[in-house]
Amino acid sequence: MVFASRRDALTGLAATGLAAVIPRSPAMAGEKLASVVINGMPATPSVVMARLIETGALARFADKAQLKVWRTPDQMRAGVVSGEMAVFGTPSYSCANMRNRGVPVRLMNIVTWGLLYLMSRDEAVQKIEDIAGKTVLMAFRNDAPDLIFRMTLRKLGMNPDTDVKLQYVGTPTEAVQLLLAGRASLAVISEPAATAAQIRGAAAGVTVRRTADLTAVYGRLTGRPPRIAQAGLGMREDFLQANPELVRAIHQGCIESARWVLDNPAEAGKLGAATLDLAAPVVERSIPHFRLDVVAAADAKPDLQHYFTALMEMSPDILGGRLPDDAFYWGPAA
Template sequence: MFDAIKLGRRAFLAGAVTSGAVALSSRYAFAAAEKSADAVGIWGPPVGPSIALAHLTESSAIQDAAPGSVFRVWRTPDQMRAGVASGDMEITIVPTYTGANLFNRGLPVKMANVMTWGLLYMMSTDKAVTSLSDIGGKTIVMPFRNDMPDLVFRHILGANGMSADKDVNILYTATPLEAVQYLLAGRVDTAILPEPLATASILKGLGASIAVNRVLSLQDEWGRATGRAPFIPQAGAVVSDGLLARKPDFVTTFNAQAARSTDWVNNNPASAGRLAQDYLEIAGPVIEKSIPYSNLRVVSAADARADLEFFFETLAQQSPDIIGGKLPADAFYLSL
């Protein structure tokens, strides 16, 4: 019965636990207002770190330092790249390797921090799948060929004596949502999904009497494959050179408040879900239940540099272009 699923992204995520659209709150209307001259343009995609940014922009620390600053969500990579290039996105959450790529291509950005240490999970409707050893011969649905999740998964398979080209069949989709739809429609029984869609797939499955299981964390498997800690420095905040020139002290304030807001999100997931749902246009309970799996922790880019460079080098072994062909220079990593 799921072959006919044609849900848009907003409808799918809202419908994961509720019926009808999520009502827009006054704070969402405020976030759409024109920012003042003192304000900073703070952006992020609809994923875990942006939950913290929703809280951050409402804090007195940020409003005192940059009155009128608001948080907005970017929806596509093209929108993000255009916003960074124009300078409108003075601070934005991006995948860390995207930040490296932008820097290496000459865009005026620096990495401020890492805010999430991995959002990737293997999900399955097959109860027999409980580990990597159970996926031999299976079709695994994966969003985005040759993007980071694909490269990480291939590295993990190789470290476990498996080949992504011989031992499994990877079916690529154009979006993560499409991968969820394949899973719930029964076209495949196993998928690699990011949060919060991994959690959304579980909740949407419950509503259709489909048991979607969280089989394993790719963060844990990455740690086992590399001999390092079980975390992936997946996404963080980049800041524009224009902001660093215009408000040189603001980025330090931002980083400190990002850490406080992230702690608040981790300790108050239900409240965080209610706060962020209108910003991200994702149902609050989905956000709440995804937070424990979002590995939210703020580390300055300078302090995370060793982890970032190992991550970049590992990705570049398979696809040098993903980071723009080389490791970023020293100036990329801000010390805050």
């Protein structure tokens, strides 16, 4: 399988000096920024960012704090390379790939430790091994969901290119629509779309089962805890250098906001509904399924390197040919 994609073209711009540079921040002179934008991912972890903005924890650093949610990984990568996105939700491997290809980024933290599930309408599929010879819907080709699914199948001794038929779609929402319409019986779906599939299915009289937790399956096969350092926040280097205290505040705010989300799922569901354009009960019920635990990248480094090494065993190009350097892993003491 060839893993080269639009990410290579996008990140290649940085090496040629075409990436726009964020203007030097007024915070360097002790002044507040006019605004700070966190560009969240289209998944349940963005509820943490929404809570961070709601608390006003960044008010002493910026007059205005905003959360915007990107739609696709390609949109996120393009925004980071151009300089438009300075703080961004990202699959951890994608941030590492960008750095290895010359984009000046670092990983701030990990927020979710696994949120992918095999959802099924097929009664014959009771465990992941039962999917041999079947068609599976998958969003975001060559990105984290696809890579983690392939990584897991390889550990099972299956060839993801020949033992199953992967049918790629644009987004998790599209996968849910096709699954509920009966045009597919199996799909790998991230949260909160996985929970949405179950809730919407129940309303339509369709049973959608959470057949396999890919994170738990991978942990079982590797003898590790059910945790994959899947996604968190990244940042551009120029933003970090201009605003080190703001970065620390964002990270600490994520820790505190994550506690609130876990302790207040109903309120978090309402907060996340507008952010993710989903019904509040969907967001609320998805919260237990995305392994929320905010850990600084420096502290998560052993888990990240294990995950990155497993990805590189499939293809070194996934990480841009090597593990990222030590400076990639930000920590609050840095």
